Amino acid sequence: MNNTNDPIIRLIEVSKRYGKFEALKEIDLDVRKGERIVVCGPSGSGKSTLIRCINRMEEHTSGQIIINGHELTDKTKDIDAVRSEIGMVFQSFNLFPHMTILKNLTIAQRLVRKTPKAEARDTAMHYLGRVKIPEQANKYPIQLSGGQQQRVAIARALCMKPQIMLFDEPTSALDPEMISEVLDVMVDLASDGMTMLCVTHEMGFARSVADRVIFMDHGQLIEQAEPETFFNHPQHERTALFLRQILRH
Amino acid sequence: MSVGIIMDAILRMLHGIGITFGLLGLSLAIGSIIAVLLLLMRISGRWWLSWPAQLYFYIFRGTPILVQIFIIYYGLPQFDWIRDSMFWSVLRDPFGCAIVALSLNVGAYVSEIFRGGVLSVDKGLLEAGAALGISTPQRFIYITAPLAIRISLPAYGNEIISLLKSTALASTITLADMTGIARTIVAETFAPYQIFISLALIYVTFTWIIQRTIRWTEGYLGRFTIR
Numbered sequence: 001m002n003n004t005n006d007p008i009i010r011l012i013e014v015s016k017r018y019g020k021f022e023a024l025k026e027i028d029l030d031v032r033k034g035e036r037i038v039v040c041g042p043s044g045s046g047k048s049t050l051i052r053c054i055n056r057m058e059e060h061t062s063g064q065i066i067i068n069g070h071e072l073t074d075k076t077k078d079i080d081a082v083r084s085e086i087g088m089v090f091q092s093f094n095l096f097p098h099m100t101i102l103k104n105l106t107i108a109q110r111l112v113r114k115t116p117k118a119e120a121r122d123t124a125m126h127y128l129g130r131v132k133i134p135e136q137a138n139k140y141p142i143q144l145s146g147g148q149q150q151r152v153a154i155a156r157a158l159c160m161k162p163q164i165m166l167f168d169e170p171t172s173a174l175d176p177e178m179i180s181e182v183l184d185v186m187v188d189l190a191s192d193g194m195t196m197l198c199v200t201h202e203m204g205f206a207r208s209v210a211d212r213v214i215f216m217d218h219g220q221l222i223e224q225a226e227p228e229t230f231f232n233h234p235q236h237e238r239t240a241l242f243l244r245q246i247l248r249h
Numbered sequence: 250m251s252v253g254i255i256m257d258a259i260l261r262m263l264h265g266i267g268i269t270f271g272l273l274g275l276s277l278a279i280g281s282i283i284a285v286l287l288l289l290m291r292i293s294g295r296w297w298l299s300w301p302a303q304l305y306f307y308i309f310r311g312t313p314i315l316v317q318i319f320i321i322y323y324g325l326p327q328f329d330w331i332r333d334s335m336f337w338s339v340l341r342d343p344f345g346c347a348i349v350a351l352s353l354n355v356g357a358y359v360s361e362i363f364r365g366g367v368l369s370v371d372k373g374l375l376e377a378g379a380a381l382g383i384s385t386p387q388r389f390i391y392i393t394a395p396l397a398i399r400i401s402l403p404a405y406g407n408e409i410i411s412l413l414k415s416t417a418l419a420s421t422i423t424l425a426d427m428t429g430i431a432r433t434i435v436a437e438t439f440a441p442y443q444i445f446i447s448l449a450l451i452y453v454t455f456t457w458i459i460q461r462t463i464r465w466t467e468g469y470l471g472r473f474t475i476r
Contacts, residue, residue, distance in 0.1 A: 055380055057376055057379065057380065080382045080384050082382075083380055083381070084382025087380070090373060090380075092373050094371075094373040094374050096377070096378075097374075097396070098396055099473075107383070108378075108381035108383055111384075112383060112384075140472075140473040142473060142474060160382065
C-alpha cells in the first residue's frame, strides 16, 4: 500500500491543547523507516506529549498523524491494532505487578495476537535473552532492580514485534548505575534497524545513536539536525542555551 | 443454671448454622454479582448508567437493613402484581426475603469497596496495557480486576464479617437461624443471659475463622508484593 520511501510516521501541523494550554503547536515531522530520533527539550516542552500522540495515548486536537499510511482520528476503528504495531517504553516501567516476568511478556501476544502459548513463551524467552535476563522469567517485577525492570519493559514491547518503538524518558527513573544497562539494550536495538523515537536527556546516547536530534520548547519544534550539527553548531539560541545547561558538568 | 443447659442450648443453636451460613453464602454471592454490575455502571462514564447506580447506593446505605427486610417481607406482598409475578416464589418465603434484602445491601456496600480498589490501580499500568494493543475490556479483566481485588480484600473481609452478623436480623421474620433458635430457647428456659452469651461466643468463633481465612487469602494474593 505504501512505498518504502514514504515516512512510517508523518505529522502534519499537529497541535494539542489542554484547555487553554497549548502543549503542541503545529508540529510537522516525518520519520522514515529505520530512523532513530532523539527528542530533547526542557520539561514541559511537549516532547512526551509528542510521542504519546503517536500511539494515541493522547488525542491531538488538530492536524494529521499518519502511521504507516493510516491516519489516526477519533474515527480510527481499530486503535488497538495500530497500537500493537508501536511499542512504548515508559519512564516508570509499568510492568504488571501481579504477573511473573514471563506472563508480562506473553499476555499481549496471547490476547492481541492470539499467539499459541508455546510460541508466545518462546518469543518471550528470546527477547528476555536479548535484554540479558532470561533467568528472571519466573520472578515478579518487584523482585527485580529498576534497570532489570526497564529491560523487561523493553522486551515486553518487542514481543509484539512492533514496527516503531517509542521511549518516554526510559532512564529518568533509574539509579545512575543502572542507566547504562538500559541504554546498551537501546543501542543494540538501534543497530538492528528499529524505527525509534526516544525522549531522553542522555546526550551521549543521542550523539552515538541518533540519526536526528529534535529540540522542542514550549510545544514547538525548534530545531532538528544530525547529532554532529545539533551539538556542535546549534542554529537557535534556545537550543544553544539548553545544551549549555545540560552539558555544563 | 447448669452447664448442661448451656451445652444443650449451644448444640441446638448450631442447628441453625445451615440457615445462617446459607444466608451468608448466598447473599454474599448474589450481592457480589450485583456489586460488580453496579461498579461497571459507576465507572462506565455514561450518566444514565452511573446515576441509577449512585441512587441505588444512597438508598441502601441510607436505610437500616432491618427496615429493608420489613419492607420486603411485610410490605411487598400487599401488591397484587408482586403476588402474581415470578418473584413471588422467592418473596413468599422468609428465607427468600432475607436473601433479597441482604444481597441488595451487600451489592451496595461491596460495589463501593470494589470501586475504591479499581480507582487505586495505577493508571500507568493501564496505559502500558493500551500501548500493547490490549483492548479496554481485556485491560479491565486482566489488569484492573486482579489488582483491585487484592486491594479491596481487607475491606471486603470486613463486609463478610458484618454480613455474618446481619444475618441475625433474619430471625425477626421467623427464620430459625442461630439467633432465631436462641430466641426460642430463651422463651422456653427464661435464661436470656446464658443463652445469648453462648450465642455471642458462637458468632465470635465464626468471625475469627472468617478473619483467618481472609488473612491467608490476602497473603496468597499479595505474594507478588514480597521481594
